[in-house]
């Protein structure tokens with residue numbers, strides 16, 4: 001039997017980092033996906049083929065106490081930790097620890113770019129392997145397992161990325177609970193710096209600053225939570241789009257300033273943010289963990305100008321659409 005599952009990337013519209021501290025956030029799935037094939041192997045081992053992570057042609061096998069690298073790359077075990085944890089959790093859940101499972105991954109999502117590649121690969125792997133092992137899991141249960149994977153690998157995770165990736169659409173998220181917001185096409189442009197940041201390291205860095213100066217950092221996190229409350233009100237309001245976009249844009253700019261205060265912006269991100277603002281975007285901010293990765297701009301009527309400005313500033317604009325679909329089982333072959 002062979003199963004193919006796919007799961008989407010996401011952008012965080014408001015509330016990254018503060019969401020790790022129990023504040024609300026708003027995120028949406030977008031139309032870039034990670035695809036995972038799962039099948040049995042008769043070695044009793046976990047075998048992972050990651051075709052387009054930036055370690056070309058990497059294949060790694062894990063069995064009881066051996067790791068086989070079919071490509072000589074020292075960081076392979078760490079790089080594949082989300083996938084490995086996802087497979088192990090599902091095998092435990094199905095009480096089938098002895099089953100050999102091979103997964104093969106292809107992905108359209110840039111890695112470490114704030115677009116939730118870790119959550120998409122975990123959710124698609126859980127989806128494919130759970131179907132292979134005969135487990136009937138709802139997308140909500142898969143989101144919870146995806147959250148567990150992120151907690152195990154990163155040490156800290158709010159769970160928003162695996163939830164959006166498993167459920168899809170436009171979500172308000174707070175402490176493990178989510179609410180669907182009305183689906184709407186937002187005139188956005190995503191800009192990729194071309195460099196990556198590790199969510200695990202960025203979340204740990206913010207934690208360290210928080211512990212050193214809680215009286216300074218706590219009000220920033222509270223303010224980020226209030227921005228999300230206001231953004232939710234605007235998104236649920238009956239206001240004209242024109243007015244709505246102006247209000248959301250202002251909130252994005254404030255949210256970006258606070259993320260910068262937490263130390264998760266970079267020179268390149270700031271350059272793309274200012275280039276997009278100068279080209280007429282109403283609001284621009286980092287999306288995801290930062291430290292490189294992506295920003296996004298809200299730019300009604302100015303999307304092509306903003307895309308050009310991002311290119312001139314040395315970034316790569318990405319035209320993406322919000323996607324209603326979360327985890328999808330694409331194919332089940334005998």
Ligand SMILES: Nc1ncnc2c1ncn2[C@@H]1O[C@H](COP(=O)(O)OP(=O)(O)OP(=O)(O)O)[C@@H](O)[C@H]1O
Nearest residue numbers: 079107111112113114115116117118198199288289
């Ligand atoms: N196609 C893939 N195959 C295997 N592992 C992947 C793949 N894509 C992502 N990963 C795993 O996810 C890690 C990157 O996750 P990380 O959380 O740091 O960034 P991100 O999820 O892309 O961005 P963010 O968390 O800010 O949205 C990679 O180092 C790798 O371990």
Ligand SMILES: C[C@@](O)(CCO)CC(=O)[O-]
Nearest residue numbers: 016017157158159288289
């Ligand atoms: C930085 C963070 O808030 C979002 C990463 O996309 C981490 C998390 O919520 O788990």
Ligand SMILES: [Mg+2]
Nearest residue numbers: 116118119199
């Ligand atoms: Mg991630």
